[in-house]
Amino acid sequence: MTEVIQKTLRDSAALRWTALLLLALAMFCAYIFMDILSPIKDLMAQAYPVGRGWDSTAFGTMQGSETFLNVFVFFLIFAGIILDKMGVRFTAVLSGAVMLAGALIKYYAISTAFHGSGIEVWFTNHLNHIPVFEQLGVSPFYEGMPASAKVAACGFMIFGCGAEMGGITVSRGIVKWFKGREMALAMGSEMALARLGVATCMIFSPFFAKLGGHIDVSRSVAFGVVLLCIALIMFIVYFFMDKKLDAQTGEAEEKDDPFKVSDIGQILKSSGFWLVSLLCVLYYSAIFPFQKYAVNMLQCNLTFEPVPEGSFWASTSVTIIQYVIMLIVAATAFMFNFIKNKPAKYATMALSILFLVGYCYMGYMRQSAESIFAVFPLLAVGITPILGNYVDHKGKAASMLVLGSLLLIACHLTFAFILPLFKGNDLGGVVVAYVTILVLGSSFSLVPASLWPSVPKLVDAKIIGSAYALIFWIQNIGLWLFPLLIGKVLDATNPGVTDPTRLNYTAPLLMLAGLGVAALVIGLILKVVDKKKGLGLEEPNIKA
């Protein structure tokens, strides 16, 4: 008798990688929107009609608002419950719709239609104090915050709910399609595309704001909104693939690891969990909030010669060429991970480095802070999967967390004290900036590659979903607080500075280096606890 083996969509490599591509492209678009205003802080500071008159405090409060509802209304926890109850495909489409709704509000706030409207007048006079939050000692707005920043913050809060919900949903979707197959590779690829999203944002947000020689900051946000429409379409297409898969397998959606409040007590008893969560919030608070100010920090610490209008380096086509080169760097660095043949592997690496040098040269010639900072996530695209593989086979996760924190401290101190010494030295400053950004990029590969795979070693497998939700919640506190603090510290340490490209960034950078020192201390304690309690953090994930 011949046995008929029923093949499902996920048994086909092409189809399961298509499912991944849909999810990863949606997150690529989400990561672009997360930082859409970050590279144009200087423009946002200028008065209307060029900018919207946002000082550093307004900018930081708006940037931090992304995680406000996740933290203070516990939306992240609700998102976990929605995911458990409604499944991956429903939550994916919901997260896409929520992100788009929030993005449209943010677009309206920045658009010219908002300026002078009744809504602007209302927001100028209201919402300075929200009693329920003030009782908690926090507030999403403050007296005197520009109305456009308040409304943009409302939209960004809604977007942030969708983005974090999308993040956890995509991870669960990858598990659904790749369990027992190339799961780590799939997760690494999704993360790599997200990092490329940040680099894309750094290049194209200022490009659209300045397109045609006429500055319009709302064009950058419009670009992000269009991408979020594409993200929603990706999630909808995924919805139908996922539905077909369930019809084939006859399964209801997998609902393992549902979040339960009763899990919290068990998780919080683990000292290892606390140390990893603390390290996570400290480390990520020195990275993602920094990302929101980094372009402006470079504008303030480097001397950029204006590139003459009409020259090749000022043209639109050079932006496109530079972006294509970036894509080649990312693709070759990523491919390096999968090539087994040694000569081909090293040839790919050499090609990647060659194109990276070409990219850096163009960034220098264009005298553009945004294209200099865009190399930051590029290293992570290539290195994170290599390091993930190292942790899988050799271990040393705790040591990598310590090394990542050390590099973080060194980089923020270099930005604070060494980079300003090169002010006026055009080439020297750019070289120091590139090297420091690349080292920071490798730190940003070390920590995620070792931190996230360590969590399953600290808590029971059946409460792992709740543990990740809790870590994200703790991390979001830092991602809310630090953009805001950087803005406040900048305003406090730069009284009377009206030119947004002449701010002194020493104090905020010292604060970020301080976060690195705290992360380093926690990392060292983690190493001791790991040894004492045998948590296995230095052990490989895959035992031969």
Ligand SMILES: NCCCC[C@H](N)C(=O)NCC(=O)O
């Ligand atoms: N602007 C928010 C960034 C997303 C944070 C997210 N919770 C996260 O940790 N993602 C993992 C990563 O390494 O990007």
